[in-house]
Amino acid sequence: MKTRMKRSGELFRVSLSGRETGEAFVTVLALLVLGAIVITPLLGFMITGLKAGQSHEDITTELYSADAGVQYAIWELQNGGLFGDDGPLFIGTVSLDPFEINGDNVTVTIENENDEGVFFKIVSEATDMVTGSMTRVRSRVTPTEGYQGNFFENGITGLGNVDMSGGCNGDIQCAGTLTVTPGEIIRGDVTCWKLYSKGLVYGDVRCAILDNQGTIYGDVEYYTLQNLGVVTGTVTATPLPPDLTDLNEIWPEQEYLTSFYQAQVPSSNYPSTIVNACSTIGPLYMGYTAAGAARSLTIDTKTQVCEVKLNGTIFVTGDFTVTSKTLVNLNGQTIYCLGDIYFAPGSYVKGSGVIIGLGTVRFQPNIVSGGVGDQSAIVRYNGSVWANQTSNTVADLNDVWGSSATTVYAVGDGGVILKTINSGTLWTAMTSATTNALNGVWGTADNNIFAVGDGGTVMRYDGAAWSAMTSGTTSNLNDVWGSALDNVVYAVGDGGTILRYKDGGWSGMTSLTDVQLNSVWRISGSDVYAVGAEGTIRRYDGNVEGTWTSMSSGTTLDLRHVWGSSASDIFFVGDEGTIRRYKDGNWYSMTIDTGIFPQLMGIWGSASNDVYVVGELGVIIHYGGAGTTWTQETSPTTKDLNAIWGSSSANIYAVGENAEDFIFLQSVNEWVELKPGGEFHGSMAGAGTVELLPGSNLMAPKDLGRVNFPRYRWIRIDTYIIEQH
Structure with a gap:
């Protein structure tokens, strides 16, 4: 027998002689008999194995189908109207519509266990529509708050780095490096992997690596120290870095x-790719x-x-x-x-x-501002609680003054003038003589009230109607105050403008400054104060030249308002929570008990031991006369409050802006860049780098x-x- 094989991959070719052919035939018969004995049961085993494999595959598919039912139930709890902001909207057990998947029919029930709204039992049953085999699974789920609670309470939340070339009034939490450029300010607590700061942080800091080349006004915890910088609070080296894994968990x-x-939009496509009208x-x-x-x-x-x-x-x-x-x-x-x-x-x-x-x-x-069309803020204190009143206007209100406990006036943007004669039960609009913004109001009686505003606007109310007066200036006027004793009135405004109303007319005075003046307050003809930008204080002592002199305030921050109980006890308030008290010839810095640093806009008191201040985001604080610490009050609003006035400690009014327009920005996978024109009220979150560009200011x-x-x-x-x- 000769066998040949080509390396080209051809089949073997075999040649047999006659005798060899007979021997081979016997051998083949023997092999066939042996094969019949061995292969028959082997084929049976293989067929059984295939059936078993198919059965296992069917069971696995049913398990996947049943688990899809669990996911469907969770989706319905999230989005299907079964669970609201205040908890479950059903009791007992609900059955969902059955569906088909992978050749299985799936039925699902959800049980509100003990009707407590804490745990929910999901039972999902998948039945093969051909064989009738079935797999039933049970899953227990529970809702956990996390998304809104984390994102919206922070100013910035980031899975990566945060680069701040702008300011942030709010907490910052990031898993990477927080970089604060020189001169920028964070007013809130910081939790991050690394803090690299050449700016100011008004809050507590927790980080793994601290490289502080600026100032931190708060407590500090760090794991590794590179630079401590200036820290006014307690400094603690921790044995472990802060755990930031929860950032990924809440994302x-x-x-x-x-x-x-x-689930909130139509299933059909919007027809156009551009909205141009x-x-x-x-x-x-x-x-x-x-x-x-x-x-x-x-x-x-x-x-x-x-x-x-x-x-x-x-x-x-x-x-x-x-x-x-x-x-x-x-x-x-x-x-x-x-x-x-x-x-x-x-x-x-x-x-x-x-x-x-x-x-x-x-x-x-x-x-x-003003996108939601809410009414502007008016709140009243009755001696025990602050409560909202209905302003019936969407115009921002900038000042408030009353002629009595029940008759009160408020002025605002667009020339709006409101009046109540029943302690705010009903506020009605008065006919105004201007559409310019009105920023200040004050008077001696219901028939002698002055209002000032933008563009040099001055108006007077004689008890019957408001009429325009000649001010002699086109500068914006920001406040007005005077005395009923001699009917001499002062108004202050932009560019260092100071006007005096005397003997029936307005005339300019020498302020010796060109900064914006925000508020004026008069004790007597020889004691008048004006405050403004960059910590400016001007005082008039009644000199015949009409010249105001400079007074040191001890701050370079903008001052927004001034009020005093006497010539020897005066309070000044302004930006970043600034409260300065001038008492008996000495200056005192004062603080807020909750550690906040808001912009403070207005101040009024019934006495030196009963003083109230209002500011941004509805902040209301009170001073009871002891020490240098103010107590934050429970405010009924988050709208900015611009001014405050009262007739007594049990009858106080504050006015302010319409609804704050809060915007939440988030990039789920990439980075966020913020540089708004104007102050940005809202929160930011980004999976990549979050950047506040120069000139931006985030108010969280x-x-x-x-x-x-x-x-x-x-x-x-x-x-x-x-x-x-």
Whole structure:
């Protein structure tokens, strides 16, 4: 027998002789008999194994299908109206609509255990629609607050680095390096991996690595020290760095946010990729094209005369852009974008809202106040509690004064003048003689009231009507005060302007300053004080030349208001929580017990031991006369309060602005860049670098209220297979 094999990969070729052919035939028969004996049971075993494998595969598929039912139940709890901000909206057990997946029919029930709204039992059953086999699983879940509680209580939350070339009034929490450039200020607590600061931090600091080349006004905990800098509080070296893993735990997943917001918009696509006319839009879905491409949306009206107002969630699968000169009213809604978000420099934004991009978020618009159209703040203290009153106006209110306990006047933007004759039960608008902003009001009686404002506006009320007066200036006037004894009145304003009303006319006085003057207060003809920018204090002693002299304040921060109980006891308030007291010829610095540093706008007291101050974000503080510490009061508003006046310790009024427009910016995966035109009220969060560009100032609220953002995370406690057959 000769065997040949080609290396080319051909089959073997075998040649046999005649005798060899007979021998081979016998051998083949023997092999066939042996094969029949061995292969038959082997084939049976293989068939059984295939059936077993198929059965195992079916069971595994059913398990996946049943688990999909659990996920479906969690989604319904999150988004399906079964669970609200205040807890579950059902008792007992609810059954969800059955669905089909992987060739299985899936039924799901959710039980509110003990109707307590704490634990929920989900039972999901997947049945093979061909074989009838079934897998049933049980899972227990519970809601955990985390998203809103973390993001909105911080000014900035970041998974990466935070670069601050602007100011932040709020807490900062980041897993990377927080860099604070020279001159910038953080008014809040800091928790980060590394702090590299050449600025000022008014708050406590916790970090793994401390490189402080600035000043920290608070306590410090660090793990590794590079530079301590100046620290006014207690310094502690810790054995372990701060645990920042919770940042990742509270960070919402892309899939969760997408399902949360997609449930709020139509399933059909918005027909256009551009909005170029003022209109109301939303809820709106910019879905995918037939070819699967993401669709972007651009708002491009190129005018701020009218607005594009959001009336529901905006869901964009591509990029979202607002062009220069275009005005968008967020109106309390959400923009959710799977791509990048860009509010171009020169664009305009007003209203509260949530802005979330999975990519880069660049936010550089001009901020316009008053977007939500809420009424302006008026609050009254009755001796025990502060309560809101209805102002019946959306114009910001800048000052308040009363002729009696029940008759009170308030003035504001647009020339608005309000009056109440029943302690604020009803405020009504008066006919004004101007549309300019009015910034100050004061009088001696109901028939002798003065109001001052922008553009040199001066008006007088004679008991019947308001009429314009000639001021002799075009500078903005910011405050007015006088005395009923001689009917001499003073007004102060921009550029160091000081006017005096005497003998029936207004005339200018020599202030020896060109800074903005914000407030004036008169004790007597020989004791008048004016305060303003850069810690400026001017005093008039009654000299015939009409010249005001400088007085040292001990601060370079802007002073906003002045009030005193006598010539020897005067209080001055201003930016960054500044409170200065001039008593018996000596200066004292004063602080707030809660450690906050807000802009303080107005001060009034019934006596030196009963003084109230109001400021931004609804802050109200009280001084009872002991020591140098003020107590923060419970305020009924978060709106900025600009002025305060009272007739007694049990009848005090404060007025302020309309609703604050808080905006939340978040990049889920990338970075956030902020440089607004105007003060930005809101919070920021970014998975990448968060940047506050030069000139930006972030004012973070402690409570955004109920915004359109997931409040709860749902945690699986356990999942068990409870039955299979």
